[in-house]
Amino acid sequence: MTASLFVHPASWFILGAALMPVARRLGVMKVWLVLIPLIALARIHFLPESFGLVEYLGFDLQFGRVDRLTFVFLHVFALMALMGSIFALQVKESGQHIAAFLYVAGSFGVTLAGDYLTLFIFWELMAFASTFLIWYRKKKRSIEAGYRYLLVHTAGGLALLAGIFLLYHSGHDLSFGMFTQEGAGWAEYLVMIGFMLNAAVPPIHAWLPDAYPEATVTGAVFMCAFTTKTAVYVLARAFPGFEVLAILGAVMALYGVAYAVIENDARRILAYHVVSQVGYMVCGVGIGTAMAINGTAAHAYAHIVYKALLFMGAGAVLEMTGRSKLSELGGLYKHMPWTMFFTVIGGIAISGFPLTSGFISKSMIVAAAGNNHQIILLVMLTLAGVGTFLSVGIKLPYFIWFGRDSGVEAKEAPWNMQLAMAMAAFVCIFLGVFPGALYSMLPYPVEYHPYTAYHLSETFQIFGFTGLGFYLMVKYLKPHDVSNLDLDWFYRKGSLRFLGFAAGPVVAVNEWVSNVYRTIGTRFTMAAARAFSWFDKEGIDWTIDGAARGVVDGGDRLRRLQTGRIQHYIGGAVVALLAVLLVVVLI
Amino acid sequence: MMARWIGYLRERAHIVKGVFFAFLVFAVAFDFLIHRHEPHFFGDQIIGFWSLFGLLGCLGMIIVCKGLSHVWLEREEDYHDR
Numbered sequence: 001m002t003a004s005l006f007v008h009p010a011s012w013f014i015l016g017a018a019l020m021p022v023a024r025r026l027g028v029m030k031v032w033l034v035l036i037p038l039i040a041l042a043r044i045h046f047l048p049e050s051f052g053l054v055e056y057l058g059f060d061l062q063f064g065r066v067d068r069l070t071f072v073f074l075h076v077f078a079l080m081a082l083m084g085s086i087f088a089l090q091v092k093e094s095g096q097h098i099a100a101f102l103y104v105a106g107s108f109g110v111t112l113a114g115d116y117l118t119l120f121i122f123w124e125l126m127a128f129a130s131t132f133l134i135w136y137r138k139k140k141r142s143i144e145a146g147y148r149y150l151l152v153h154t155a156g157g158l159a160l161l162a163g164i165f166l167l168y169h170s171g172h173d174l175s176f177g178m179f180t181q182e183g184a185g186w187a188e189y190l191v192m193i194g195f196m197l198n199a200a201v202p203p204i205h206a207w208l209p210d211a212y213p214e215a216t217v218t219g220a221v222f223m224c225a226f227t228t229k230t231a232v233y234v235l236a237r238a239f240p241g242f243e244v245l246a247i248l249g250a251v252m253a254l255y256g257v258a259y260a261v262i263e264n265d266a267r268r269i270l271a272y273h274v275v276s277q278v279g280y281m282v283c284g285v286g287i288g289t290a291m292a293i294n295g296t297a298a299h300a301y302a303h304i305v306y307k308a309l310l311f312m313g314a315g316a317v318l319e320m321t322g323r324s325k326l327s328e329l330g331g332l333y334k335h336m337p338w339t340m341f342f343t344v345i346g347g348i349a350i351s352g353f354p355l356t357s358g359f360i361s362k363s364m365i366v367a368a369a370g371n372n373h374q375i376i377l378l379v380m381l382t383l384a385g386v387g388t389f390l391s392v393g394i395k396l397p398y399f400i401w402f403g404r405d406s407g408v409e410a411k412e413a414p415w416n417m418q419l420a421m422a423m424a425a426f427v428c429i430f431l432g433v434f435p436g437a438l439y440s441m442l443p444y445p446v447e448y449h450p451y452t453a454y455h456l457s458e459t460f461q462i463f464g465f466t467g468l469g470f471y472l473m474v475k476y477l478k479p480h481d482v483s484n485l486d487l488d489w490f491y492r493k494g495s496l497r498f499l500g501f502a503a504g505p506v507v508a509v510n511e512w513v514s515n516v517y518r519t520i521g522t523r524f525t526m527a528a529a530r531a532f533s534w535f536d537k538e539g540i541d542w543t544i545d546g547a548a549r550g551v552v553d554g555g556d557r558l559r560r561l562q563t564g565r566i567q568h569y570i571g572g573a574v575v576a577l578l579a580v581l582l583v584v585v586l587i
Numbered sequence: 588m589m590a591r592w593i594g595y596l597r598e599r600a601h602i603v604k605g606v607f608f609a610f611l612v613f614a615v616a617f618d619f620l621i622h623r624h625e626p627h628f629f630g631d632q633i634i635g636f637w638s639l640f641g642l643l644g645c646l647g648m649i650i651v652c653k654g655l656s657h658v659w660l661e662r663e664e665d666y667h668d669r
Binding site: 340370373375454456464465466467471476483 | 588589590593607610614615617618621622623624627630635638639641642645646651652653655656659661662663664666668
């Protein structure tokens with residue numbers, strides 16, 4: 001039993017989290033942080049197709065179900081856990097590492113889950129553990145953002161749970177499989193909403209750019225990788241070919257990038273850009289062909305690595321300078337050249353330059369849209385690609401590393417941060433040069449060739465002329481110290497408005513009612529009270545007291561009768577007898 | 588070392604600019620030469636289509652997004668804290 005327990009990679013991370021304080025006490029926490037992800041990375045190659053079958057309260061739980069779609073996600077999650085842990089080595093608080101490990105465990109648990117109940121448990125573990133990665137920043141804004149994050153995810157979890165209940169109600173066996181668009185009803189769409197919230201699909205996306213910029217430097221690196229991509233995995237498993245996902249995904253790709261163009265905080269730009277990139281994947285799931293699902297998995301893999309790399313770069317800048325707003329940064333290439341070098345690789349990879357991972361993954365989804373004759377999707381996704389290059393490929397690096405010299409003095413990031421960034425940058429280039437390494441892991445056989453002359457020509461032109469556009473408009477893009485409204489307004493300001501409404505009109509009505517009560521009601525009550533009081537005194541008291549007085553007087557008289565004289569007693573007895581006779585005769 | 592190279596190039600911005608414009612010319616010229624197979628839509632047939640798409644897409648996005656931000660969405664950084 002214990003042997004089979006440790007087949008599951010999540011067990012290793014949970015064990016890792018549980019023993020973290022011990023490892024810290026023994027002074028081997030850094031080793032432990034690298035060892036656990038390495039074990040997971042090795043173990044996933046030897047997972048049986050099905051394991052961890054448990055019967056619990058009449059439900060068949062399946063903790064492990066492995067196929068090709070699962071494997072590619074497991075692989076990148078394990079790799080990401082390793083890079084994220086290395087990036088976080090200098091963090092001394094074991095609590096942060098525990099939260100990160102539990103979060104990763106949740107992600108593995110969801111990915112391997114074979115039924116909805118197991119999935120739900122790990123789904124919630126992810127939400128709770130990741131909240132601590134925000135709270136550990138320990139600033140007022142982070143605490144508040146963490147609460148909002150937790151509340152939003154709880155709401156999403158409830159939608160998912162409601163969907164699961166309805167599925168069970170309709171006789172579904174709760175095994176985690178594929179739905180078809182034709183047969184989908186309330187239950188399926190509630191499950192989908194639960195998944196979509198974690199994938200940050202507008203209009204339920206605002207938690208992501210709200211929370212990630214407030215997370216700890218190392219926490220944000222973990223968070224940008226796991227929540228949304230786990231959601232992409234479950235969507236790809238349950239809802240391939242659902243048209244609504246294709247449309248929302250393409251909208252999402254443009255929505256995220258539009259905000260990335262106008263935002264100022266480096267980590268908020270990257271967070272919005274997560275929304276955009278996940279849009280490609282959600283769109284790929286919606287297209288649902290073998291090529292599109294391949295593209296989704298490939299893009300999830302590539303995206304996790306380069307987005308983590310970019311969050312590491314922005315995090316390293318925040319760690320070393322204490323700043324993350326573009327309006328306060330600039331000219332840092334002199335002080336942190338290696339961080340710049342790696343981050344720029346991340347930037348060109350995310351834009352999809354030839355010889356980087358973005359070129360071989362993103363284009364697969366776009367091509368799948370084209371092959372499926374969904375031209376509007378193709379144009380929207382390509383336009384989002386233009387925006388990606390503009391916002392994260394040029395704007396972000398330009399205003400952090402070059403541009404106006406901000407005069408910020410900074411040291412180069414610590415060795416472990418640089419090592420993690422170097423690893424991620426290596427993976428970005430490696431996959432671009434050897435796409436076969438990634439393609440061989442994908443769920444379906446790959447017939448796609450990224451390096452065609454036409455694809456290269458398209459890419460050269462788009463990048464060249466997007467660059468020209470930036471060059472022409474650079475003074476309009478100069479960052480200001482502002483942030484932009486998004487749909488989180490509804491629960492941040494909207495709830496305040498509601499409180500305002502409660503404090504204003506509702507309280508006024510309440511006071512009016514109290515006044516009416518005071519003036520009319522109180523008088524009426526007083527009059528009624530007086531009436532009752534009179535009745536009490538004159539009615540009830542008179543009766544009761546009268547009876548009492550009667551008893552006392554009677555007793556007094558009876559006492560005086562007891563004189564001890566026999567004549568009196570006989571007389572009394574005769575009177576009593578007469579009385580009895582009178583009563584008997586008269587009645 | 589890397590910082591010195593970049594400093595060197597920044598002092599000679601005209602070289603960078605020259606290389607960049609040469610690349611733009613190359614990108615369009617390259618589109619004349621390549622073989623186009625199974626086009627997905629009309630844009631795939633037009634030489635230089637993606638150049639125009641990139642430029643107009645970029646300019647359009649900057650104008651629309653920055654415009655929306657200015658007239659509607661923009662708030663002080665601490666807007667939500669007040």
